[in-house]
Amino acid sequence: MKAVRLPRGAAVAVTAAVALATVPGCTEKQGEGGGSEAIQVTASDTECNVSRTTFPAGHVKLAVRNTGAKVTEVYVYAPGDRIVTERENIGPGTRADITAEVKAGSYEIACKPGMQGDGIRQKVTATGQGAARAGDPRLDRAIAEYRRYVQAQADETLPKVEKFAAAVKAGDVARAKKAYAVSRVGWERTEPVAESFGDIDPKVDVREDGLEQGQAWTGWHRLEKALWQGGRIGDEEKKLADRLVADLKDWQKRVGTADITATGMANGAKELLDEVATGKVTGEEERYSHTDLADFHANVEGAQKSYELLKPVAAEKDPALAKELDERFAALFRLLDDHRDKGSPDGFVPYDTVGKDDRKKLSDGVNALAEPLSKLAAAVAG
Template sequence: MRAARTPVVAAISALTTITAVAGCAQKSDAKDSDAIQVTASDSACEVSKTSFPAGHVKFAVENKGSKVTEVYVYAPGDRIVTERENIGPGTSTSINAEIKAGSYEIACKPGMKGHGIRQKVSATGKGKPAQRDPKLDKAVAEYRTYVQKQADDTLPTVQKFADAVKKDDLEGAKKLYAPSRIGWERTEPVAESFGDIDPKVDVREDGLEKGQKWTGWHRLEKSLWQTKKITAADHDLADQLIKDLKDWQKRVGTADITPTGMANGAKELLDEVQTGKVTGEEERYSHTDLVDFKGNVEGAETSYKLLKPVASKNDPELAKELDKQFAAVGKLLDKYRKGDGFVSYDTVSESERKKLSDAVNALAEPLSRLAAAVVTK
């Protein structure tokens, strides 16, 4: 879940973004001169074109502000079409996406929080006729099956978690908490694309909007680990969690999934690791961050492997580097395994967290180029 970052985390994000962006030359079928220039600052979000042809679109983003920012492209209802987090001050990045004809909003979010500074834009016409490699259509179909299965498999585990909460079984609920989140963490960008589900089930206390009621996993996490007491209100929250996740399960099959969306989603999952899991902010009460960490990485790797037949053809060196870095992250995570899960994250030292952060950075940089590698030339 994306939430407000502390100044320290923002500073770390800025540094890691500078490292990741350096030398990152993305490829696209769109000429650089055709890219939509997005210039972000602490008080503005300027776009070079408010109308452009639908189809494969490249956004060239530059952060001229003093704060780490993120850029979103929203469809009506705040459905996320694409995004990029952790854009440090004085750095640039590019985003390749497939945009259908319609009305959108481009939002820059200084400090990576809030509603953002928004500009209305439109994609016109029917767009460039799809000339996808059939392997990409296969990748999309298989990924759609994957995200549906993750949702289907999540509900029974969450039901057991909710049942334990409603029975006031504190220890039982604690054991089921982290496993109940794995499917969600693997496919979080798809869930977030709907706009309204994620704030109900995965928001942290510091990510609440003004007037927003706190519901979902993390509200229950606080009761289980910090207050160490289950109340009648928690019983209601458990029921609400089931209701909201059933909505996710029902709607996930309708998600707009594209090859570039899969690639960008894989990068978003790495951003989640860097800004929430490595810092220990995500699971601040339970310290089960490494379970989420693993789920995010598994989801990113699934997208990559499905896209690899095309990516390896278009950019063999990139595929080789991604294979190497995914293996490195997996090997490092294995050091922290304990039984069927992982050690409590509060036992991981600062120097060890730094190694995890460095490994994620080493993977995130080439992963940011995956979308460009699957765009048909």
């Protein structure tokens, strides 16, 4: 989870808008990238322009271009500021094409120069019912299996979080530290879906520098700081442990309502790599516990799960892409395996012991995978 942000939504599909999610930038003239049928999004440091504010629901392609001097990101919001999807790290002068499936309805596209604040917003509308087309039974199976996977991750997370919370409430700092990173794995594997519920993420996974004005700091990272920096547990932390369990039970109950699509799964896999690039590789995510590698590994596992479920269709439509993704996933897991520690509760060495050269290798591995992974949605949309 990156430092400065609103409750983030997940590309993994939570709502039709997921497709829009593919919007990462904010537009320019039609025809300057992404093909003449793409919605052009031009993002500058002061504007967020889209080539069309009304378009047919269904498979949508957005061609994003950042014309500003700052790194930007783009969010797609459903009514009530529910975050549907987002794309990070769109560098100055760069482009990104995103493909997704959008249902009819009203949305807002927000460009966020410097990846901060509420963003510069444009209202857009998807009309009609979308193009009628026969569904691919392989994608239907992939979606059904992924839905079972995210629910299972939520179900398996709760007992681990309860164990962590019990240690906090007992005032046992050592036991709480051992349970901390393990309790986060299921969340990290399915973060795009989890974050699609914009009101849950800021309660459980926000960092101190990501707080909005007036927002109370709760969740894992608030407890992480108390355990590793303060080294003590007070009455407030014990209450926060109970609240963490309650908020994650809410997530567990709601995760099954996510609107999951094949393109949403693909975009969510890319979002997980963005999570790694902006928080884990930099060491910002777990700045007190230094358990970043456990989060890193879980993010990559979640991305690979989406890819493997979509692979039968992707490999048929773009065999070269599937071959490259197989190789890049394997290479990144090998790099992570170099930092295993069987004696650690989460299975990895503390990230503050990983040197500059090894961090560079990990970063390069993430970037090498992220580029082909960004093409997966287009491959399954066909």
